[in-house]
Amino acid sequence: MSPSFVEEFDGSRLRPDVWRHAFKGCGRPGTIANRSLYGNRERQIYFDPEFLDAGVQPFSLKNGVLTITARPLESRVQGRLREALAKQPERIRNSALRDVRYSSGLITTKCSFQQTYGYFEMRARWTGGKGVWPAFWLLPAGGGWPPEIDIIEAHGDKPGTAFQSLHSKVHKPVTRKVAMNGSSDQFHLYAVLWTPETLDYYIDGVKTASIPTSADADKPMYMIANLAIGGKWPGDPDASTVMPARMEIDHIRAWRFTGSPR
Numbered sequence: 650m651s652p653s654f655v656e657e658f659d660g661s662r663l664r665p666d667v668w669r670h671a672f673k674g675c676g677r678p679g680t681i682a683n684r685s686l687y688g689n690r691e692r693q694i695y696f697d698p699e700f701l702d703a704g705v706q707p708f709s710l711k712n713g714v715l716t717i718t719a720r721p722l723e724s725r726v727q728g729r730l731r732e733a734l735a736k737q738p739e740r741i742r743n744s745a746l747r748d749v750r751y752s753s754g755l756i757t758t759k760c761s762f763q764q765t766y767g768y769f770e771m772r773a774r775w776t777g778g779k780g781v782w783p784a785f786w787l788l789p790a791g792g793g794w795p796p797e798i799d800i801i802e803a804h805g806d807k808p809g810t811a812f813q814s815l816h817s818k819v820h821k822p823v824t825r826k827v828a829m830n831g832s833s834d835q836f837h838l839y840a841v842l843w844t845p846e847t848l849d850y851y852i853d854g855v856k857t858a859s860i861p862t863s864a865d866a867d868k869p870m871y872m873i874a875n876l877a878i879g880g881k882w883p884g885d886p887d888a889s890t891v892m893p894a895r896m897e898i899d900h901i902r903a904w905r906f907t908g909s910p911r
Contacts, residue, residue, distance in 0.1 A: 650904040651904060653762075653903045653905040654764070654872075654901070654903035656902070657713055658714060658715040659713050662708075662710060663715070667761045668757065669757050669758075669760050670695055670696070670754065670756065671683040671695065671755070672686075672755075672757070672759075675759065678699045680737070681730065681733045682737060682746070685746060687741075687744045687745040688745075689881055690881045691745070691782075692750045692780070692879030692886070693719060693876075693878040694746075694753070695753055696752045697754070701730070707876075715898045716897050717755075717756075717895065717898070718894070719753035719878050719892070720894075721750060722749070722752055730749060751886075753877065753878055755874070756875070757872065759871045759873075762871060763790035764869060764870065764903060764905060765870070766845065767905045768840060768841070768842050769840060769872065769903045770839065770840035770900075770901070771785040771800065771898060772838045772839075772900050773839065773874075773896060773899065774837065774896075774897050775896040776891065777833065778806060778889060778891050779805060779806040779885070779889060780805065780879045780880075780884055780886035781805025781876070781878065781894045782803070782804060782877040782878065782882070782883045783803050783805075783896045784799065785800045785801045785874045786798060786800055786801075786802070787873070788871060790871050791869070795816035795817050795818055795865065797814075797815070799824075800839055800841045801839035803833055804882075805890070809833075810826060811829050811857070812826055813827060813850040815866065818863075819864050823860050827852070827858055830852075836897075837852055837853050838854065843866075845862055846861070848860045848861075848862055872901065874896075874901065875896075876894065878894065
């Protein structure tokens with residue numbers, strides 16, 4: 650295998666030619682509908698300083714580590730969101746976006762890097778608490794859903810547990826719930842080896858799960874890392890959840906099989 654993507658977060662800011670911060674679009678900042686998976690009833694909007702000209706900055710880089718910070722929305726920003734939501738179609742106006750309470754961040758290589766098969770890894774840690782939902786995952790570069798490969802998802806109130814999944818059009822979702830050595834507030838290496846036959850998942854170099862590769866998981870995919878807050882699956886933050894919440898990423902890397910398609 651040969652390296653195909655390396656991000657060490659050594660600079661003073663995220664590279665704009667590599668990272669975007671919305672689920673769709675490669676040019677101007679995405680609309681409010683592309684800034685949250687509101688179908689999951691998530692309670693965050695993914696910001697960058699340009700979005701809504703609100704000056705919300707969820708990203709910081711220091712000593713080779715990217716920190717994504719989620720925090721409650723200021724009243725000024727809530728007003729901007731209400732104005733943006735009022736301009737959306739009715740189905741968007743009446744969605745869970747009405748109940749957004751937090752800002753957070755997402756980074757994606759949708760517009761800069763994609764790959765079919767190979768090895769993908771992220772070294773990261775995050776704060777705990779109910780409703781804290783970090784993830785590192787892959788989606789098809791050509792659009793559509795599923796398939797989806799979830800290299801790691803976690804719930805802040807389950808610090809010794811990781812979830813590793815495959816979503817597919819051809820069979821029901823498969824999720825492996827695995828126990829971690831140590832806790833998620835320590836740095837760990839989360840990875841998947843994706844081949845035409847299997848998805849082998851790893852934590853700190855130890856194989857934790859294996860899922861047969863579905864027939865539709867055979868196309869170029871891009872990477873996403875994000876810190877979601879709340880939703881139907883992890884539940885919403887409660888009084889015990891410490892805010893701001895943080896996800897720290899030391900690096901993201903990928904390798905390609907020699908001679909494999911891009």
